[in-house]
Amino acid sequence: MDTLLEIKGLRAGVEGREILKGIDLVIRAGETHAIMGPNGSGKSTLSQVLMGRHDYEVTGGSVTYLGKDLLELETHERALEGIFLAFQYPIEIPGVNNVYFLKAAYNALRKHRGEPEIDAMDFLAMVKEKARLLEFEDDFLRRSVNEGFSGGEKKRNEIFQMAMLDPRLAVLDETDSGLDIDALKIVAHGVNSLRRKDNGFLVITHYQRLLNYIVPDFVHVLVDGRIVRSGGKELALELEERGYECVEQHAAA
Amino acid sequence: MSVSSSTRRRKPAVAPGKDDRRARGVAPRGAADPSRDGKHAKDDPFVTAFDRTAEALFGAEPEWLRAARRAGIGHFSELGFPTPKHEDWRFTNVAPIRDAGLAPAVSAGQVAGAGVGRIPGLESNVLVFVDGFFAPALSRSGASEGLRVEALSAAVAAEGDGIVREHLGKVVAPGTHPLVALNTASWRDGALVVFAAGQTVKEPVHLVFLSTGRFAVAPRVLIVCERGSEGSVVESFHGTGDTPCWVNAVTEVAVGDGARMEHTKFQCENMASFHTATVQSRLGRDAYFTSHSIALGGLIARNDINTVLAGQNSTSDLNGLYICRGAQLCDHHTIVDHAVANCASHEFYHGILDERSRGVFNGKIFVRKDAQKTDAKQTNRGLLLSADARIDTKPQLEIFADDVKCTHGATVGRLDREALYYLEARGVNPAEAGRMLTHAFAGEIIGRVAFAPLREYIDRFIFDYLEGLPALR
Ligand SMILES: Nc1ncnc2c1ncn2[C@@H]1O[C@H](COP(=O)(O)OP(=O)(O)O)[C@@H](O)[C@H]1O
Ligand SMILES: [Mg+2]
DSSP: OOOEEEEEEEEETTTEEEEEEEEEEEEEOEEEEEEOOOOSSSHHHHHHHHHHHTSSEEEEEEETTTTTEEGOOOOHHHTTTTTEEEEESSSOEEEEEEEHHHHHHHHHHHHHOOOOOOHHHHHEEEEHHHHHHHOOHHHHSHHHHHHHHHHHHHHHHHHHHHHHHOOOOEEEETTTTOHHHHHHHHHHHHHHHHHHHHHHEEESSSSSSSGGOOOEEEEOOOOOOEEEEEEEEEEHHHHHHHHHHHHHHHHHH | OOOEEEESSHHHHEESSOOTTTOOOOOOOOOOOOOOOOGGGOOHHHHHHHHHHHHHHOOOSOOHHHHHHHHHHHHHHHOOOTTSGGGGGGGGHHHHHHHOOOBOOOOOOOOSOOTTOOOTTOSSSSEEEEETTOOOGGOOOOTTTTTTEEEEHHHHHSSSHHHHHTTTTSSSOGGGGGGHHHHHHHHHOOEEEEEETTBBOOOOEEEEEEEESSOOOEEEEEEEETTTTTEEEEEEEEEOOSSSSEEEEEEEEEOHHHHHHHHEEEEEEOOOOOOEEEEEEETTTTOEEEEEEEEEOOOOOEEEEEEOOOSSTEEEEEEEEEEEEEEEOOOOOEEEEEOSSSEEEEEEEEEEEOOTOOEEEEEEEEEEEEEOOOOOEEEEEEOOOOOOEEEEEEEEEEEEEEEEEEEEEEEEOOOOHHHHHHTTTTTHOOOOOHHHHHHHHHHHHHOOOOOOHHHHHHOOOOHHHHTSSSGGG
């Protein structure tokens, strides 16, 4: 099976403070991995380092994506190569229209692949179709990026964008937090409809609940910048029952 | 850096500032002003040029107008050409304009094609001026009910005494501003636009000023909005070549009781040129005036946008968007004069500065003793795209009434890194992401233009213009 992503001994931090203390993780095409862990364990940091945010300094290890050194690429180049990050806290960008922005992103992808710009009508048809998938009303699309969106709407917008851009590797950072059960189902349905043999997902979550709907192939537990346990989907249930303390003790032992 | 304050004053108070002449009104300056470079006005090349040519150029004009010109040159020679020693010109050194020694244009240069500066959707009334001279062949005027549009020189010749005499030089005070005084003395042509009482004219009148060469040009525009009328005027300034010219424009807008007026100024001189302009409006009762100053091209540009709220229940909205690059300097000075009670004013100015360019914003708000219940708001925001760009901003609130609401806020910042990262995380390259955010910043001003085809034209123009900024390429 193709390896999408291979993380080896990854260390990263901010201003001399180490947050990720040696991460190893391999994601192959067709797989969905979940990362669980207590608050502050470094889950978001991992996702941001994968996306190339400049605030974080990588101090050791390597990340290989489809055979390329990912850490060499700028953020937009990573996106163009097929990596997508659904942000834990999507920001509002007043004055930049949702659809206009998405079209620019979509056409950037096409250009990167040597394809011509999409026809405006075709694009709108696609927007409508994906909006229906996420049960978005047209009104959201006319507004500025995330402006005036509720927390749940912002999260849905992330998945809507993901559906539009159809990434090879999607990282979902606590997309479930702040969602009620109906919104959670919509989001999970959106994600599941995109799962294919040739792509992969890294689903970061604090709670097991999401994993009832997006069933992972592997579950990893991140504690204090290290993956302390890995297992199948049952691991999530065990964590739900016994809490993170047990793995933390397990790790210390 | 961010400054913001909000005041509801109970006692007469004056914002901090070193101007100790406020009690005498708007920036008065006398002949004895010691900051005049020691240069004697009699040797002034502008004064000498006027004395030499006035009889030949203006001898046939009615006496009231010739008197106004003489008064204008008198004021100019008293006030002197501005230098940074004048408080109002502290950040803007216009010595290069003086030193360029540009002589007044004596005839119109060549313009390639009739389309320069034209705006789709503004077709019915377009007056084109080339180097200050009316170009009928490039212009069109359709009959619109309730609208009179013609070259100012023609209006003077045709009617002698009348609406021009009633208003020209009455809205501005030539004695307070040396370049207004110089324009008053030396204007050759310009436009008269009159919106007749009670009439609404939807499509804006478009005045296009093209500059072709190494000249000084002083266009003069008089806009009269009679009682209860509604209209819109766009003034576009375009440089067609790459040689320096100096456009020194004055526009007077008399807004009658209950009238509504939108004025848009589109400054697009070539990058070697100088542009100095005053747009002065005066509002009666229940009137509305809005000004949009879109300032792009020109090496040194100074725009004075002044409004006097002279009748109760009136509102003035002054908006501005300036974009500078290279060694450009763009200065906006605004004066909002609340002369009577129950009026509102809102100012929104956005500046975008790249490379080593400089922006200046100076916003004065006077609230006179009787102007109770004034609601004045001023917001000025600067976006710096390069480490070498700079913006100097100064609010000046001079409040003499005790029950008013005045707020002002000034911020200078850079592109939002979080927002850039978010866009880039979707595959948008950094330059395009920067353009999107900068365009959004500009859009907050562009969005205030009421007439849709004009707004769309400006939006498109600005979008393309931003692609030319080095920081966004
Ligand atoms: N940009 C940053 N600057 C300073 N500290 C940070 C930054 N990002 C994360 N941290 C710190 O690193 C630790 C891990 O944070 P984070 O990756 O957000 O954890 P999680 O997503 O698992 O809750 C926390 O202690 C957090 O305060
Ligand atoms: Mg997090």
